[in-house]
Amino acid sequence: MSPDGHERGSRPSGGRDDRARSDGSHHNRRRNARGHERNRRSQQERTFSAQAPGQRRRRSDPARLTAFQALRAVNSEDAYGNLVLPRLVRENRLDKRDAAFATELAYGTMRWSGTWDAVLATCVDRPLDELDPAVLDALRLGTHQLLAMRVPDHAALDATVGLVRGEIGQGPAGLVNAVLRKVARATQEQWLDELAAEQPDELRRMGLRHAHPVWEIRAMRRALRANGRDASEIEALLEADNEPPRVHLVALPGIGSLEAALEDGATPGDLVPDSAVSPGGDVHRIPGTREGVVRVQDAGSQLVARVLAQAPVAEDRGAWADFCAGPGGKAALLAALAHEQGAQLLANEVSEHRSELVRHALAPVPEEAWRVSTADARDLARTETARFDRVLVDVPCTGLGALRRRPEARWRRTPSDVGNLAPVQRELLDAALDATRAGGVVLYATCSPHTAETHDILHDVLDARKDVEVLDTADLARQAALPGALEGERAAGHEVAGGTSVQLWPHVHGTDAMFMVALRKLG
Numbered sequence: 001m002s003p004d005g006h007e008r009g010s011r012p013s014g015g016r017d018d019r020a021r022s023d024g025s026h027h028n029r030r031r032n033a034r035g036h037e038r039n040r041r042s043q044q045e046r047t048f049s050a051q052a053p054g055q056r057r058r059r060s061d062p063a064r065l066t067a068f069q070a071l072r073a074v075n076s077e078d079a080y081g082n083l084v085l086p087r088l089v090r091e092n093r094l095d096k097r098d099a100a101f102a103t104e105l106a107y108g109t110m111r112w113s114g115t116w117d118a119v120l121a122t123c124v125d126r127p128l129d130e131l132d133p134a135v136l137d138a139l140r141l142g143t144h145q146l147l148a149m150r151v152p153d154h155a156a157l158d159a160t161v162g163l164v165r166g167e168i169g170q171g172p173a174g175l176v177n178a179v180l181r182k183v184a185r186a187t188q189e190q191w192l193d194e195l196a197a198e199q200p201d202e203l204r205r206m207g208l209r210h211a212h213p214v215w216e217i218r219a220m221r222r223a224l225r226a227n228g229r230d231a232s233e234i235e236a237l238l239e240a241d242n243e244p245p246r247v248h249l250v251a252l253p254g255i256g257s258l259e260a261a262l263e264d265g266a267t268p269g270d271l272v273p274d275s276a277v278s279p280g281g282d283v284h285r286i287p288g289t290r291e292g293v294v295r296v297q298d299a300g301s302q303l304v305a306r307v308l309a310q311a312p313v314a315e316d317r318g319a320w321a322d323f324c325a326g327p328g329g330k331a332a333l334l335a336a337l338a339h340e341q342g343a344q345l346l347a348n349e350v351s352e353h354r355s356e357l358v359r360h361a362l363a364p365v366p367e368e369a370w371r372v373s374t375a376d377a378r379d380l381a382r383t384e385t386a387r388f389d390r391v392l393v394d395v396p397c398t399g400l401g402a403l404r405r406r407p408e409a410r411w412r413r414t415p416s417d418v419g420n421l422a423p424v425q426r427e428l429l430d431a432a433l434d435a436t437r438a439g440g441v442v443l444y445a446t447c448s449p450h451t452a453e454t455h456d457i458l459h460d461v462l463d464a465r466k467d468v469e470v471l472d473t474a475d476l477a478r479q480a481a482l483p484g485a486l487e488g489e490r491a492a493g494h495e496v497a498g499g500t501s502v503q504l505w506p507h508v509h510g511t512d513a514m515f516m517v518a519l520r521k522l523g
């Protein structure tokens, strides 16, 4: 075994590598989240260990400790996994190998926690929400190593028990040891078969196998159908959600270049011009990324910005706006495109902090091409009525189309989020239309395929106004994309209200599930 406990080896069911991919497949069960945890934690944790903190830390290997801390932050403080983990990796000074292991372990466990909870529920002699939340998180980490990573059983067990002994205490270490031994009695596939045999409901079985809550599977299946795709694609979609996304790059047009990145192993993107796919590794080493002229940006988001910039507008006077700009990804590309066309982008964002991020993202673009405002876009529309030629309204949404990059999000979101967001989504689209002059174009976008956030919002707004025409967004997207990129199996358009909308999919286009529809304001 290596000193850090990440042993290489194999088990009878198939080789495992301690630097494993998450090659798991599994089930879900919605975890009782934070309310219970907060109530129980303080009382139980106090009694666990009399060891001094310094003594405790020595026992935990740094990669697993980092993954554990990340999981605790996500589950007890509502932290975002993709923000907290990189910070912990830096703070704990993990080397490259440990950082990769911690990332795989933490993100994988976050993604699969619903399924692991279903496994654990059969191995623990009490309801999971009666366990100390820290112990439950450690059990999830141990289960992920046993069932979805190529970590030998004894290494997964010893290291997790050591982590619990060091971080929580001797008593829970005994419990964790006993439970993980039960988990280790079967492989991932065997567990899935066993759980499936007890589950008559097809969607629940799918949820367990692919680690998604049932309501999200139902919503995504509905969205596939509503956008003209076959509902049977659902499993491919769920599988794609469990794969870490490829890192897409964009060179800001007229400002950055991908030449060095391509020479360094990046491959040209297959959806949009001036894009590439990074070969992996530290993206900050790619020339241009530090200066912000080459940016990491999902190709679907790049397409959104390009569609708006290229949509035909009667007499473009150069007044462009991004109503919901934070943190500034699409705004940066839009501003660069605006600069090329002699236009100026107003990048607006309601949150002060996120406005700062927008300013930072826009900094590499010549100043005359943009300005930033901090306001509720609904107010902005009252002062800037009928002013803009092009408006992007990339509304706050559930993010169900970006589950690949937000490992814990699928378990945190609830169906009520969808209903709660609808009014602001409608109002923001209305505001964008009010702020657009006759002949101008609004592009409504979400990174969720949920039809309540896409088609329903569009129909609600169209029902209430007579001054809007839905454009052939699919055609606009084909023109903005690389030749042939949205043809055949990859066609993304669907008829809606006299025009078309576009829905991208991770399993088809390798992008987030971005939705967009272009609307012309009539006179």
Ligand SMILES: C[S@@+](CC[C@H](N)C(=O)[O-])C[C@H]1O[C@@H](n2cnc3c(N)ncnc32)[C@H](O)[C@@H]1O
Binding pocket: 301, 323, 324, 325, 326, 327, 328, 329, 330, 331, 348, 349, 350, 351, 354, 375, 376, 377, 378, 394, 395, 396, 397, 424, 428
């Ligand atoms: C989906 S994000 C936009 C992502 C952004 N377009 C990008 O590509 O980086 C939605 C943004 O809208 C902002 N927002 C929410 N309500 C708003 C409002 N009423 N007015 C303006 N911005 C709002 C949120 O703070 C969030 O930054």
